[in-house]
Amino acid sequence: MPTSSWRSARRRSRRRHSEVTQTGSRAAAEADVRTVPVCGLPVAVLDYGRAVELILGWAGDRETVYAVEAANTHVGVQSRRDKEFGAAMDRFDLVCPDGMPLVWAANHQIPHEERMRDRVYGPTLMLRTIKASEKEPVRHFFLGGRESTLKKLEARFKEDCPDAVLAGAYSPPFGEWPEDEFERICDKIRESGSNIIWVGLGCPKQEKWIGQHKDRLPPGVYLGVGAAFAFHAGEVRQAPPFLQRIGMEWFYRLLMEPRRLFRRYLVNNTLFIGYWLADTMKRND
Template sequence: MSQNPNIKTVDVIGLPVAVVDYRSAIDWVFEKARLADRAYAIEAANTHVAALARHEAEFGEVMQQFDLICPDGMPLVWAINRELRKHNERALSDRVYGPTLMVESIKASEGQEDLKHFFLGGSPSTLKKLEQRFSDEHPAAKIVGSYSPPFGEWSEDEFERIKDRIRESGANLVWVGLGCPKQERWIAKHKDVLPGGCYFGVGAAFAFHAGEVDQAPPIIQKYGLEWLYRLIKEPRRLWKRYFKYNSLFLYFYIRGIKLC
C-alpha cells in the first residue's frame, strides 16, 4: 500500500484505515486524479470489509493493494477515535460514507474540466438514472461515460473492453459498483494495467443514488445502525452476512484490545 505520508492511518483489526473526513479525502483523491500517473485504489470500508480482510487471507491481500481506505462504518470511526484519544489527538466527528463521498466528490468537481467521472457496474437502467440525477443536480460536473458489464462470469476480452471505455472517455475518477467483494478484487487485480486515475469501490451507492434502494435515515447512520435498517429491509439476503461479519469484527476487535 502506498498511503499518502500526510494522511495518518490507524490499524483497525489489521486494516490501515485513514484518519480522514470528506474534505481531506476529496483533496487527496483530486490530487491523485489530476496526477493520473497510475491507478489509485480507494475504498470506503465498513465492518464487513474489515472483518473479511482479517478473516480471509486472500481478501486481506486484495485490500493491501488499496491506497486510501476511508472509515465508512461507524464502528471503524469509534475504533480510530479510541486510538486517537490515547495520544490526545483530535477525534473524527463523522465517518466517510461511500455514497456520500461519491456525491460530495461529484459536487466538488463542478466546473473543473480536468476532473471527469465514469460509472462502472449496475444495470443499464441504473446507470441511466445515475447519469440523469447527477446531470440534473450537478450540471457543471463532467460525467463522461458509464458501462454496465454482463452479469455472471465475464469473457476473456471483457477487461479490455472496460479498459478501452475508460481510456476513451478520458475519465480519471472511476466509480466501481460491482458489489463487495467483487469490486475490490477487480480493482486490485487490474490496478497495474488500468488507465491512470482514482478507482473507488462504492458498493450499494449506485442503487441508493438511482433511487432503487432506500438509505437509512441520518440518525440511524449516526449511531452505527444502518446495518439493522438494511437487514429489516432485506432480511433474506443480508442476515447471514451481517451476523457473520459483525460478529467477526467484534471478536477480532475485542481480542485485539485484550492483547494490547
C-alpha cells in the same frame, strides 16, 4: 467458524497488522494522512473534506493508478478471513471509514483531540466528490450495476451536479466475465478520458478487481463504493440520518432486506467485534 480457521485468520491478520502499522498506505503517508489498523486495514483518520481533496488531487496525476475504498465491517471481516481479498486490499491507497464501527475502533487508538466525529460514507463521498469536481478538470466513469441503474444514476447527477463531466458508464455482464472483458472495460475508460472511476460491482468483487488489476488499469482514481449506485439511482432507500449517526444503518437495511442480509450482518458484526476485542487485548499486552 471452525477454531482452526479462526486461528489461521488471526495469524494472517497479525502479519498484515504489523505491516500496516509500520508502513500504512504509501500514498496516504505521502499525503500526510494518519492511518490506524482496524482488522488489518489501514483506516484513514480524516473527514469528507480531506478525502475529497485527496481524490481530486490524485485525479490530476495522469500517470498513476490510485485505489480508494469506503470500508465497512463487511470489508474489514473479509480482509481478515479471505487471504485473496486481504492481499487485494493491501494495494489500496486510501481506506475511508464508511461505517461507524470502524470510526469507533480507530478512535479508540488515537488521542481524544484527534478523533473523528463522523464516518466517510461511500454514497456521500461520491456525491461530494462529483459536486466538488464541477470546477476541476475531472471526468467521471461509472462501472457496474444494470443499464437501467446507470441511466438513473447519470440522470440524478446531471440534475444535482450539472457542471460535472460524466464521461462514460458501462454495465458489465453479471456472473463470470469472458476473457476479453477486462480489456473491453479498460478501452471504455481510456476512450472516455475519465480520471475518476466509480466501481459499483459489489463486495468482494469490486475490491478484488481493483486490487488485483491495479498495475494494468488505465491511470486514474478507482473508488469501490458498493451500494452507492443503487442509493443514488433511487432504487434502494438509505437509512434515516439519525440511524446513520449512531451506527445503526445496518439494522435499517436488515429490516428492508432481511433474507439477503440477515446472515451477512449476523456473521460480520459478530466477527468484527471479536476481532476488535482480540486486537485490543493484543495491543494492551
